[in-house]
Amino acid sequence: MIHYLGQEVEVVDAKTKLTKNKKKSWEYGYNPEIDVIIISKNGTLGSIFQVGDIKIGLPLKPRKNTIRHAYYKDEHQKWSREELPAGLDYSNWESQHFDWVKQQDTYRKEGYWAYINGKPIYMTGTYWFFLQWVRIEEDYPDFRQVQNEYMIFWEACKADPRCYGLIYGKNRRMGATSLAVSELLMSGTLFREKRLGLVSKTGKDSKDVFDRLVTAFKRLPPFFKPKTDGTSTPKTELILREPTRKLKTGEKVSTDTGMNTIISHYNTALNAMDGMRMFRALLDETSKFPREVPFDKYWGIVRTSFIKGKVIFGKAMVVSTVNPMKHGGKEFKNVYYNSKKRDLNGRTLSGLYPIYIPAQYCLEGYFDEFGFSIVEDPIEPIKTDAGDYESIGGITYLKNILESLKNKPDEYNEQLRQFPMQESDMFRDSNTDCFFNVLKLEEQLSYNVEELDDDKYGNSEVIRGNFTWANGIKDSRVVFHPDSENGRFWIAKGCIPAPEFQNQKLTKYKHGISAYAPANENLGCIGIDPFNREKTSEGEGSNGAMHLYTRMNTLGLPNNAFIMEYIDRPKKIEMFYEDVIMAMHFFSVPILPELSSERFSHFLIERGYRHYVKNNPFKPWNKLSPEEKKCGGINAQNVKFREEQFQALNSYIEDYIGVAREKENREIGDMGYLPFTRTLEQWKAADPDKRTDFDAYISSSLAILGCQSRIKIQIEEPKPIKIPFRQYDNSGLISKAV
Numbered sequence: 001m002i003h004y005l006g007q008e009v010e011v012v013d014a015k016t017k018l019t020k021n022k023k024k025s026w027e028y029g030y031n032p033e034i035d036v037i038i039i040s041k042n043g044t045l046g047s048i049f050q051v052g053d054i055k056i057g058l059p060l061k062p063r064k065n066t067i068r069h070a071y072y073k074d075e076h077q078k079w080s081r082e083e084l085p086a087g088l089d090y091s092n093w094e095s096q097h098f099d100w101v102k103q104q105d106t107y108r109k110e111g112y113w114a115y116i117n118g119k120p121i122y123m124t125g126t127y128w129f130f131l132q133w134v135r136i137e138e139d140y141p142d143f144r145q146v147q148n149e150y151m152i153f154w155e156a157c158k159a160d161p162r163c164y165g166l167i168y169g170k171n172r173r174m175g176a177t178s179l180a181v182s183e184l185l186m187s188g189t190l191f192r193e194k195r196l197g198l199v200s201k202t203g204k205d206s207k208d209v210f211d212r213l214v215t216a217f218k219r220l221p222p223f224f225k226p227k228t229d230g231t232s233t234p235k236t237e238l239i240l241r242e243p244t245r246k247l248k249t250g251e252k253v254s255t256d257t258g259m260n261t262i263i264s265h266y267n268t269a270l271n272a273m274d275g276m277r278m279f280r281a282l283l284d285e286t287s288k289f290p291r292e293v294p295f296d297k298y299w300g301i302v303r304t305s306f307i308k309g310k311v312i313f314g315k316a317m318v319v320s321t322v323n324p325m326k327h328g329g330k331e332f333k334n335v336y337y338n339s340k341k342r343d344l345n346g347r348t349l350s351g352l353y354p355i356y357i358p359a360q361y362c363l364e365g366y367f368d369e370f371g372f373s374i375v376e377d378p379i380e381p382i383k384t385d386a387g388d389y390e391s392i393g394g395i396t397y398l399k400n401i402l403e404s405l406k407n408k409p410d411e412y413n414e415q416l417r418q419f420p421m422q423e424s425d426m427f428r429d430s431n432t433d434c435f436f437n438v439l440k441l442e443e444q445l446s447y448n449v450e451e452l453d454d455d456k457y458g459n460s461e462v463i464r465g466n467f468t469w470a471n472g473i474k475d476s477r478v479v480f481h482p483d484s485e486n487g488r489f490w491i492a493k494g495c496i497p498a499p500e501f502q503n504q505k506l507t508k509y510k511h512g513i514s515a516y517a518p519a520n521e522n523l524g525c526i527g528i529d530p531f532n533r534e535k536t537s538e539g540e541g542s543n544g545a546m547h548l549y550t551r552m553n554t555l556g557l558p559n560n561a562f563i564m565e566y567i568d569r570p571k572k573i574e575m576f577y578e579d580v581i582m583a584m585h586f587f588s589v590p591i592l593p594e595l596s597s598e599r600f601s602h603f604l605i606e607r608g609y610r611h612y613v614k615n616n617p618f619k620p621w622n623k624l625s626p627e628e629k630k631c632g633g634i635n636a637q638n639v640k641f642r643e644e645q646f647q648a649l650n651s652y653i654e655d656y657i658g659v660a661r662e663k664e665n666r667e668i669g670d671m672g673y674l675p676f677t678r679t680l681e682q683w684k685a686a687d688p689d690k691r692t693d694f695d696a697y698i699s700s701s702l703a704i705l706g707c708q709s710r711i712k713i714q715i716e717e718p719k720p721i722k723i724p725f726r727q728y729d730n731s732g733l734i735s736k737a738v
Helices: 015-024 093-108 125-133 143-158 176-190 203-218 294-308 328-336 396-403 409-417 422-425 439-450 571-588 599-608 626-631 641-658 677-685 695-706
Strands: 007-009 029-030 037-040 047-051 056-058 112-116 121-122 165-169 195-199 237-240 261-265 280-284 315-320 350-356 464-471 478-482 489-492 505-510 513-518 524-529 542-551 562-568 591-593
Touching: 015 112, 015 165, 015 599, 037 143, 037 599, 047 143, 056 143, 056 195, 056 396, 093 125, 093 176, 093 396, 112 599, 121 125, 121 143, 125 143, 143 176, 143 350, 165 328, 165 599, 165 695, 176 195, 176 203, 176 280, 176 315, 195 203, 195 350, 203 237, 203 261, 203 280, 280 294, 280 571, 294 315, 294 328, 328 350, 328 422, 409 439, 422 439, 439 677, 464 571, 478 571, 542 571, 542 695, 562 677, 562 695, 571 591, 571 599, 591 695, 599 626, 641 695
Parallel strands: 037 056, 165 315, 165 350, 195 261, 195 280, 280 315, 524 591
Antiparallel strands: 007 047, 029 037, 047 056, 112 121, 237 261, 464 478, 464 489, 489 562, 505 513, 524 542, 542 562
16 A cells, blocks of 8 residues: 555546456556556555556556465564574575465565555565565664565566656665665566666766675575575675586587676776676666766666667666765756656656655664654554653654754755755755755745746746737737747736737937937846857857746736746747847846947947947946947946856845745745746756856846846045135235135
8 A cells, every 4th residue: 555655546447447346357557548557467456556657557556365474463473584494594495495485475476465554555576575585784674664665666667668667866764776676586586587787876886786786696595596697795796697618418409598688887988788688787876976977967868778760668767865966966857857747759858767765764763663654743652663752753753854944045955955845855956065045945946846836848837929029010019928848038927018008119319329229227127148140060059048027017017027938949040149139129228238249239229229339337428448338238247247147136036035024125034036947947056157058147137236226326426616816925024825
């Protein structure tokens, strides 16, 4: 049964289920008629559970007298291994033990039922095999219901022909690597003519996991341990087949060559396992792969080793504790979220199924004596597997830690990253890798993911689309066209101005220049980070970026908020320039661009939009350089201005992003408003001193500065008043002119 990771659902009527159960005609695998993955191997279908985005059908619960511990009192219903029968040892086994061994083989293939503390529990064959026969450490593992549910999910991945396996952001002490070793051992000793493999964050780590596998293999009982070819302690591959030997004179060659299955480990490289026909694989600590082996790129290569044509014949366990985003976490996150959306063929974009397990289910010290997680606060203190008593549950324990860290944002964020209580917490960044308040950024990101259902295609608070000129006539009227798949502009819902405020340009004569000017200058400003060249032959090049930030306005739009995002690189550079003009024309607001592209500046001037371009907000007109007077914008090379950009954005994040902890700008507890997740992620990654890769950081900070008046009024010191009369010294008898 599923207690933690899913909920029971009813998708099959009772009559149909009963009829097919009598005939034992339910087939293992994905059933498209009921949209259920059936993991039963005996033709029956029992309870169905929704776990993540998939429905899993368990086998029908058998008669009570066939379930282990059925007639024990609840308090005595605990998992315990079956010891070898008398006379059966690890060196040989006799024919009189055939029935017992056959039963063990059935458990391995079909699964196992036991009552544990009054609850009927179904264990997959792999999990039963792990508990009963896989001894990696000093002792055999203890039963953990959360591990059992994880392995039920894994069985569903194996059963579903649309799936390459699972991807799991590991909880500490969950035992995911050991469970994967158990899968390799069980599949390797059960299936013939297969190749299985493992790779970890380094070649040495791969070897360490392989050594653990070999140790567990050597401890298997004889009836589950095929003969091997090679040494008793192999270094690179475990070959399960008849050992090579010299034949005696006249001896016939045996046709029984054993399993002929190989389990290998590989160095961590982009071509590891590539080109091989892999049946099972463990890809361990994939978030910690070296820089030259980014996991998203590696998975794109290695996944071909599990498929032939359209048939997926192999499965992978992809597991890892999640590193900070700059150190492999981003690549793991990309694959994880690509595992949440299906293509038209019914497969996820990555081919994998994601599973998330909240930290409160996996805490050491918070398992009861039966192996169930102590999640909620118990009515009475409850005995743990360590023999002591616990009066609170895992949720309260974790919340108490967070409460003690509420005034230490860095430590608070790191606690959530290490012990994620919701899915987005897995991908929180490390404090040391972010120049801004990472806790606030992570809170806003979590809100977007959890509350706005954000993915890379947008969220419930964003409209995507493109601008065009009405009837194709430039500089006339701009029209917005929603396009959820290919839109380059992302606009917050409810933030398109009323028709009477759209396309309101003026003509002004200023500083000797007659040009178009915006009518809605009081609304806000669009910050612009242009790009200079088309993409190279390798497809490289930064994006163009735009952000519209509002000031206090009377147009009915949010105040002090970002309401438009553009992070894109159209095929032609002129398309980006035209996008800029259409955006500022549509919203009728000024822009503040970075003066990094002379071509862009001249494009605006030639079209007559000079007065749409704000000047350097730190200089009066008479202090501007000739180039600044001609083009407007700011000089990207000015170190002082770069510092102002950073400080402006830093203040905005403190005041308006994440949960409010002070009442100065928002009510305490209010969540900030920024539905543009790509911008939040770039702020989190931005390095103010290395700006090339952070277009959204540049454009958003310019948008804020464009809404501020920064020119200091020079107050001149009063000059002494000159008296227009000649002064005399009258101290003597005769006055003298001074």
